[in-house]
Amino acid sequence: MQAVLDNLPQLLEGLKFTLYYSIAAIILAVIFGLIAALMKLSKSKILKGLATVYIEVFRSTPLLVQLFFIVFGLTGVLPLNEWFGQRAYPIIAATITLALHEGAYISEIIRAGILGVDRGQKEAAASIGMTEYKTMRYIVLPQAFKRMIPPLVNQSAQTIKDTSLLAPIGIIDLVYRGQIIISATFEPFSIWLVIAIIYFTIIFAISQFAGYLERRMQLDKR
Amino acid sequence: MINVENLRKSFGKLDVLKGISTEIRHQEVVVVIGPSGSGKSTFLRCLNGLEEATSGKIEIDGVELTNPKTNIHELRQHVGMCFQQFNLFRHLNILQNITIGPMKVLNKSKEESEQLARQLLKRVGLGDKEQNYPDELSGGQQQRVAIARALAMKPKVMLFDEPTSALDPEMVGEVLNVIGDLAEDGMTMVIVTHEMGFARKVGDRVIFMDEGYLIEEGPPAEIFNNPQEKRTQSFLAKVL
Numbered sequence: 001m002q003a004v005l006d007n008l009p010q011l012l013e014g015l016k017f018t019l020y021y022s023i024a025a026i027i028l029a030v031i032f033g034l035i036a037a038l039m040k041l042s043k044s045k046i047l048k049g050l051a052t053v054y055i056e057v058f059r060s061t062p063l064l065v066q067l068f069f070i071v072f073g074l075t076g077v078l079p080l081n082e083w084f085g086q087r088a089y090p091i092i093a094a095t096i097t098l099a100l101h102e103g104a105y106i107s108e109i110i111r112a113g114i115l116g117v118d119r120g121q122k123e124a125a126a127s128i129g130m131t132e133y134k135t136m137r138y139i140v141l142p143q144a145f146k147r148m149i150p151p152l153v154n155q156s157a158q159t160i161k162d163t164s165l166l167a168p169i170g171i172i173d174l175v176y177r178g179q180i181i182i183s184a185t186f187e188p189f190s191i192w193l194v195i196a197i198i199y200f201t202i203i204f205a206i207s208q209f210a211g212y213l214e215r216r217m218q219l220d221k222r
Numbered sequence: 223m224i225n226v227e228n229l230r231k232s233f234g235k236l237d238v239l240k241g242i243s244t245e246i247r248h249q250e251v252v253v254v255i256g257p258s259g260s261g262k263s264t265f266l267r268c269l270n271g272l273e274e275a276t277s278g279k280i281e282i283d284g285v286e287l288t289n290p291k292t293n294i295h296e297l298r299q300h301v302g303m304c305f306q307q308f309n310l311f312r313h314l315n316i317l318q319n320i321t322i323g324p325m326k327v328l329n330k331s332k333e334e335s336e337q338l339a340r341q342l343l344k345r346v347g348l349g350d351k352e353q354n355y356p357d358e359l360s361g362g363q364q365q366r367v368a369i370a371r372a373l374a375m376k377p378k379v380m381l382f383d384e385p386t387s388a389l390d391p392e393m394v395g396e397v398l399n400v401i402g403d404l405a406e407d408g409m410t411m412v413i414v415t416h417e418m419g420f421a422r423k424v425g426d427r428v429i430f431m432d433e434g435y436l437i438e439e440g441p442p443a444e445i446f447n448n449p450q451e452k453r454t455q456s457f458l459a460k461v462l
């Protein structure tokens with residue numbers, strides 16, 4: 001127990017990085033997801049095809065393999081470490097890979113949200129002369145985003161869990177910090193327990209919040 | 223004002239409009255009647271390009287809608303439409319429903335758009351509802367807002383697709399009154415409706431459609447009292 005108390009600041013420092021990576025990845029993932037969703041809904045076969053390949057590849061391979069491939073695999077054929085810097089490249093690449101991974105799921109959330117908007121809304125927008133772009137921007141997306149919020153909050157919880165896979169590629173987060181502390185204190189039980197409790201508290205709170213939003217949205221059908 | 227020449231529309235193998243030709247003059251009120259599935263909605267939706275004509279020609283105020291080079295979005299600014307299900311923007315309040323067109327499509331200022339919107343809301347009898355959301359209004363009120371939304375674009379023509387058939391009977395009158403006022407103000411309108419009394423009262427001309435054909439057209443008194451075509455006669459016998 002003493003080991004936990006002694007190292008709590010260190011663990012919380014790790015948690016801080018976990019949350020930084022999560023937030024960066026979620027923001028990027030929403031952008032990637034939105035682009036992929038719009039591509040998949042577009043009329044162009046090429047854009048549709050590209051988006052489908054992206055979504056399927058990232059959903060049908062394990063995140064850990066994606067991380068190893070992009071962080072270590074690509075540097076075997078491209079001088080990425082030189083371009084971005086020895087220290088920066090793994091962090092940038094890992095964050096982007098995580099965002100691409102989550103973005104593949106988020107694109108399906110966004111797509112379902114867009115498709116869930118009543119066709120009559122689009123026709124009404126067209127009838128007052130809105131272009132497809134303006135219809136999407138002012139009518140469809142605001143309505144779609146509202147109903148996408150609960151699943152997006154859930155996906156954020158998933159993203160925080162997924163950041164634990166950054167530790168195996170040598171990026172400092174909560175898990176990585178924990179491993180270092182364990183190697184110094186030989187207290188795997190209490191340290192892993194505390195790590196699990198920290199994850200649980202955050203993720204449980206977020207998914208409760210998502211559930212609350214969902215219930216509220218059902219009451220308020222707007 | 224509107225010129226339709228040999229308009230055809232098919233959905234896959236299903237021929238819905240089989241060669242419609244007619245002309246709608248400036249300030250004329252044309253009422254379209256006919257049995258369910260005869261293609262009335264499809265005809266109306268072709269007039270603002272919500273459905274793309276399969277062949278034929280539609281000209282609105284000198285602009286050929288059926289020409290692929292025509293900017294359809296620009297043209298739609300001049301052709302207002304009201305739907306059976308109102309289709310108000312659910313995430314916007316009543317005022318915003320009306321201002322969004324002038325602001326985002328015509329790039330007018332917020333002040334100017336709101337002033338116009340309030341004027342229009344007063345005109346349709348809903349001056350006190352501007353902060354409400356669509357789902358807080360009755361069907362009749364929603365349809366009147368939808369009319370105001372269309373009018374905010376200062377259209378040259380208004381299209382109505384069964385504007386009262388989703389309404390409770392006691393609300394039909396308030397919507398028809400607003401449309402009747404528009405007719406008096408000289409708005410050019412094409413109205414699909416099952417309200418035969420209303421058609422007779424405000425219509426300058428009635429078009430009867432059946433199975434994708436324009437069967438008969440003429441002044442309401444002639445069509446209703448003395449229809450020439452068998453199909454018109456049997457339809458009217460059923461609905462009158």
Ligand SMILES: Nc1ncnc2c1ncn2[C@@H]1O[C@H](COP(=O)(O)OP(=O)(O)OP(=O)(O)O)[C@@H](O)[C@H]1O
Nearest residue numbers: 233236238256257258259260261262263264265384
């Ligand atoms: N998007 C579409 N895809 C396929 N078929 C369609 C489509 N829209 C309409 N139709 C068909 O076209 C025919 C005419 O439909 P339309 O809605 O124009 O009739 P209507 O005269 O307006 O009927 P109602 O009085 O019931 O509104 C119907 O058989 C309908 O099923």
Ligand SMILES: [Mg+2]
Nearest residue numbers: 262263264384
């Ligand atoms: Mg119809």
